[in-house]
Amino acid sequence: MQGEIVDKNSVIPIYYQLFKYFEKQIRSGQLQPGDALPTEMEIAARFDISRMTVRHAIGELVSAGMVYTQKGKGTFVARPRLDSVVFNLNNFYDEIRQKGMKRHSELLEARIIKADEKLAKRLGIDINTRCLYFRIVITADGEPLAYETKYTVYTKRSPILESELKDPSLSNLAASHSDTIPSSSKRVLMVSTATEEEAAVLGVSHDTPVFLMVQTIYNAENKIIAWGKSIFRGDRYKLTSYEGWNVENIKNN
């Protein structure tokens, strides 16, 4: 019939229709945390589909963290863990986009330098080894939002590419200028106050609170191939995190 919960003749896979059906039930609260789903056999019988197809759908729900299964007992709606929070750094950038502003990366400086003691230690290389040095400002509609200082090793000896200016992420810079490929990354987010130089670039007053993020890129042999420091204006950036099943309803509150 038309408008059934699962349409066997639809181009949309049955398991996916079923997944969406239960997702809706959970997000809307019709199925609450702790509630049991019907048994796989019951679902299969009710919709006249095979149990393996039902398991496929439930597997997706498990992957999404919305239900959990217990052998011999059943399948239950999970309790959203409101205390294990993750902040996604992408919000840093997405937020700009959402406001309809246009993000722009401006390369202030890019040149070859010889590593001093401090930098040599950071990159795990010898003093006076040649490295690349970048200074970047991220702006939205002309207003500076972030100031980034980055260093990469210079083992590939290739020129600075146009593409790097469009995506001057540290991993991209590392990929371009190291003869080994980026494998792992470590980021540390801290609070700080803007230095004189940073305040000047960002157009804020001295001692303004800022986000300070330090990133280190490693290759497959766990050698450091890039190091960078980013300063985000505290009055323009924030990290937002939502948890729970009916998250869509509370956004923009």
Place this chain on the structure above:
Amino acid sequence: MQGEIVDKNSVIPIYYQLFKYFEKQIRSGQLQPGDALPTEMEIAARFDISRMTVRHAIGELVSAGMVYTQKGKGTFVARPRLDSVVFNLNNFYDEIRQKGMKRHSELLEARIIKADEKLAKRLGIDINTRCLYFRIVITADGEPLAYETKYTVYTKRSPILESELKDPSLSNLAASHSDTIPSSSKRVLMVSTATEEEAAVLGVSHDTPVFLMVQTIYNAENKIIAWGKSIFRGDRYKLTSYEGWNVENIKNN
């Protein structure tokens, strides 16, 4: 045979043995990002197992984000996304524990108050409605690290429990004192400077940069049932994030 890659007589499921086998290959770098896995049929033939079992193993690898599949082409090792970062708030607390220090929550104040205009707006209730007000200090080995101010509705009218003092998380407080259960949560992380009061409690100087986190708890009907503000000392807290396949090796670097 003993010591084979997959042991059909083992109590460990075949699909899981296969999953672990490929996981190891990827983490060790024997299979590099972009590399193709053998086809499902090849794997099935090589280990003398069915294709569906192979697909089960690959499904786990996909869930773990280590490989991706392309219909009609094959299965490939994923490139670790070093730019989509998530910060886990638990580091805030785990870090303390890792240093061997003992975390302690001290309840400074807990009482019933009548909502003023500002609070009424935050909790989405009428002015003068009775609410609960909490002030908490989190210490490690006696040193204050965070200062939290929390408000919950008082619809259940139950006394403050001993258990709340052990876990004074906003969702727990909301669960204890609202007649509806917490369903969703919103957190916003910002940078700020300590106010006079906050600085005094935390034992830092005025205008010290701090993390400021605001959390809102909603019930299933998307009504706000709790609101809280946390101040984390900027000189004691940081958020760390690792990405990539061989992250274990770069920790503590």
Place this chain on the structure above:
DNA sequence: CCTAATTTGTTGTATATACATATATAAATA
């Protein structure tokens, strides 16, 4: 030589079946 049609190879979906394993309930037994 170029283009279109066909074939081949790959993952995706769906079904049916069998047995393993964990849990809870009911029955049998001491």
Place this chain on the structure above:
DNA sequence: TATTTATATATGTATATACAACAAATTAGG
């Protein structure tokens, strides 16, 4: 009554099969 044993029920694992959908290579035809 208390304990053990069987039974029913639930999810977990593994296999075999068939066809769909997509991608790339090959072939046929102009």
